[in-house]
Amino acid sequence: MLTIKNGAFFIDDNPTFLFGAECHYFRVDPEQWRDRLLQIKEAGFNLVSTYVPWLWHEPEQGKFDFTGKTHPRRNLLDFLKLCDEIGFKVMVRPGPYVMSELKREGIPEWIIENYSEVIARTITGNLHPARLVSYLHPVFLQLVRDWYDAVLTQIRPLMEDRSGPIVMIQLDNEIGMLQWVTNSADFHPLTMERYRTFVEENRLSQSGKLLNQASDSLEKFSEEEQSLSDHFMWSEFCRMEYSTYVSHLQELVRKNGINALTVINVHGFKDLSIYSRGTDYPIGISQLRTAALLHDCCVAGDFYPGHITYDNFHDIILSTVLTACISSKEQPIFSAEFQSGRLSDRPTVSSSDMNLLTRLCISHGMNALNYYMFCAGDNPEDIGLFGTRHEWQAPIASDGSRREGYATAQDLGRMISSVHEDLVLAKKEVDTHIGFYSPYYMTETDWPPSAAVKTMIQEVTSIRENYVFDGLWRLLAAANLTYDAVDLLKEGQLDSKEYPTLWVGTTRCMEAEVQQKLLDYAKSGGKLCLSPFLPEYDLNGRPCRILADAIQIEMGNEEYGYQLVDFRGHPSTFCRVHLKMYGIPDHEIIATSKDEPQVCTALYKRIERGNLMLLGVGMLHEYQYQIDVLKEIADQMGIRASVSCTHSRVHATMRRGERGSFLSLLNMDEKPAWTQMKANGEILFDQALVQVPARSGLMLPFMLQIGTLVLRYSTMEIFQKQAGDQVVTLGLRATGESGIVCISSGWTVSVTGASSSEESMGDGIRITCTWSHEQVHQDHHILMTLNRIV
Structure with missing residues (x-):
């Protein structure tokens, strides 16, 4: 049985890294299914995922086909049985929405034609431009019930608790995505009735009390304040709608006698040609955090970064930690759609992009992923939105041949499978934390369409993207300060022992409850950094100076453009904006304006048992020296990298x-x-240099228990491992001129594939492997056999 515990998946009580590949049975002829699945198995995968498109299995209302009577590619049951036979676990994704480049995103055309009343409306009453359905329309929910009853009845005998392969069911797909990309929410008359009730009852979700601070009534609001209030009320309502929709789908699954893990997935990468930035990914996190809090669902991210370089690698880190922050602590970090290709053939997604993406996410705690797409195919019976072809640059092409990405996945699969039980139980070492504040990402629609709302969204978007995502958060990653994220709207106080230091990207507005929570955190002993602005208003634009009054400074106007700030040890630091602060009697001044040395731009203040830093400086990571500035600021907060490189x-x-x-x-x-490596101040690998290959990486073991052997460290990756009481066999891979393995004493060593020498190291043995000059620029695979001395 698949269970989750302490951030890991367990299968039959064994910790397991779920390594998945997306393969759509309806896009491949049944006579090719076995070939594709065997290739997936050969690459080291243990999970297969597939959509189950509603429009494909119910092309006419009430006429279902899951056994291939009307078309052989509708034989879902035989495909699932074949997955079971070959030894896969399976995640099925029955929608209702599946997207997947299918017409109507997988919703049957007959629903749109025959039940137009379920289509969402614009604010003017017109049909939604994307013909998006109104999720909670009673007619649509009844149609979904019929669909779920039909498909779940078919797959129920193949569920894990009935000795079948299916371990997970995804509920819908990327809920809220179409509303975001069209900037048009659902204003259906029935939706608006629920909204009016929501407003009248002031029924705020567990996401946080965003409105009506203190005892102010709506009538007291100015027109500008009212529009802002309406915007956040509407945004909160939409999140409750999504959560209610998830409730309906999950209830249908349970009523059909299925107790498997349910999954909801988060959208948000923005396609910018070669790069697909993750700056909007937190919008998807914000949209689904209420559903994540209220339901026993696994939250999974959809990661499509395109080309990965040093300039955008932080997108992957942030998407990983933000997905985790809205999840329960028991839930593993999981990506249900993990880039292994791309819809169009340009730009090309290289195998090195696939390699870096996988390694980055695993290094930051991910314990399950599903490559999308892994098998290419074609669209039968004109169901494809972009025509017949569906290649997706997939590692297995539609003709069954292998592209470059296949070998990359296979290498990664071997590495993961060799150590996965130990890997998933190993927690990322964290140096600090960042704060995620959901209201700053309630910007997917600019409703109501007022000047105040539009201005607020423009300002918040600019601050969060430039000075936080590509500024503060990126600089932390570039400085090799490892962080997790904290959801600031989760109930309860922030524990300064659990989160000793916290960086919060801030605008001028923040609700009173969260301002107070942050102040209490600092008072209780936490070290808090706010940047780049000091909140002085609540979300409705009314004065709210809880943090400002605690700092007790006089604020001047901020300066934008090309600004220079003098930090101690780092004069003339370039920034895009800085605050002006005056009247600072008992604060430690960290930075001043270069042009006006009497003007403070950053300060550090003792607040009872803790500290509060106001870093009133907006830096994008435009210059490498800004990393040193950030490190000095972190050092002021007592933060140092647990792992560092030369x-x-x-x-x-x-x-x-x-x-x-x-x-x-x-x-x-x-x-x-x-590079040389340090961990907590100690030089690793006995001061040896480690070569990290170009556009790739290494995952090196430390103090790894292998049977009765202790592998103290290795500068080579493990890609094969067999352990007995008396004999241990290791397959190792490395680049560079040599590789080193250090083991506990009491073993004899033989090495195949390289020259080797041994050296006693106290109660251990250091084995150095070398190869010929001609092999220096190649990957090296060696086999090390270790026999215990009896």
């Missing part, structure tokens, strides 16, 4: 566990990097 552009993290730890080194550059 090479400035190698990204390093450590996952530590009782059964073994793993050091990940990532190199996004086009040439190899040599």
Whole structure:
């Protein structure tokens, strides 16, 4: 049985990394299913995922086909049985929406034609431009009930608790995405009736009390304040709608006698040609956080970064930690759609992009992923939105041949499978935390269409993208300060022992409840950094100076444009905006304006048992020296990188566990990097340099228990492992001129594939492997056999 515990998946009580591949049975002829699945198996996968499109299995209302009577590719049951036979676990994704480049995003055309009353409306009453359905329309929900009853009845005998392969069911797909990309919410008359009731009852969700601070009534609001109030009320209502929709779908699953894990997935990567930025991914997190809090669902991200370089690698880190922050602590970090290709053939997604994406996410705690797409195919019976072809640059092409990405996945699969039980139990070592504030991402629609709302969205978007996402949060990642995220709207106080330091990207507005929570956190001993603005208003634009009064400074106007700020040790630091602060009697001044040295731009203040830093400076990471500035600021808060490199552009993290730890080194550059490593101030690998290959990385074991052997460290990756009481066999892979393995004493060693030498190291043995000059620029695969001395 699949269960979740302490951030990991367990299968029959064994910790397991779920390594998945998306393969659509309806896009491949049944006589090719076995070939595709065997290729997936050969690559090291243990999970297969597929959509089950409603429009494909119920092309006419009431006429279902799951056994291939009307078309052989509708034989869902035989495909699932074949998955079981070959030894896969399966995630099924029956919608109602599946997207997947299908017409109507997978909703049957007969619904749109025959039940137009279920289509969402614009604010003017017209049909929604995307013909999006109104999720909670009673007619649509009845049609969904009929669909779920039909499909779930078919797959129920194949569920895991009936000895079948299906372990997860995804509920719908990317809920809220169509509303976001069209900037048009659902204003159906029935939706608006529910909204009016929501407003009248002031029924606010557990996401936070966003409105009506203190005892103000709506009548007292100015026109501008009213429009802002309406915007956040509407945004909160939409999130409750999504949560209610998830409730309906989950209830249908349970009523059909299925107790498997349910999944909801988060959208949000924005296609910008070669790069697909993650700056909007937190919008999807904001849209679905209420559903994540209220339901026992696994939250999974959809990660499509396009080309990965040093300039955008932080997008992946942030998407990973933000997905985790709205999830329960028991839930593993999971990506239900993990880029292994791309819809169009341009730009090309290289195998190195696939490699870096996988390694980055695993290094930051991900314990399950599903490559999308892994198998290409075609669209039968004109169901494809972009025509017949559906190649997706997939590692397995539609003709069954293998593209470059297949070998990459296979290499990663071997590495993961060799250590996965220990890997999923190892937790990422965290240096600090960032605060996620959902209201700053309630911007997917600009309703009501007022000047105040439009101005607020423009300002918030500019601040969060430039000075927070690509500024503060990126600089932390570039400085190799490893962080997790904290959802600031979750109930309860912020524990300063659990989160000793916290960085919060701020605008001028923040609700009173959260301002007070942050102040209480600092008073209780936490070290808090606010940047780049000091909140002085609530979300409705009314004065709210809880944090400002605590700092007790006089604020002047901020300066935009090309600004220079003097930090201690870093004069003339370039920034795009800085605050002006005056009257600072008992604060430690961190930075001043270069043009006006009497003007403070950043300060540090003692507040009871803790500290509050106001970093009134907006820096994008435009210059490498800004990393040093950030490190000095972090040092002021007592933060130092637990893992550090001598090479400035190698990204390093450590996952530590009782059964073994793993050091990940990532190199996004086009040439190899040599680096020495430190962990908590201690030089690793006996001061040896490690070569990190270009556009790739290493995941190196530490204190790994393998049977009765302790692998103290290795500068080579493990891709094969067999352990007995007396004999241990390791397959190792490395680049560079040599590789080192250090083991506990009491073993004899033989090495195949390289020259080797041994050296006693106290109660351990250090084995150095070398290869010929001709092999220096190649990957090296060696086999090490260790026999215990009896």
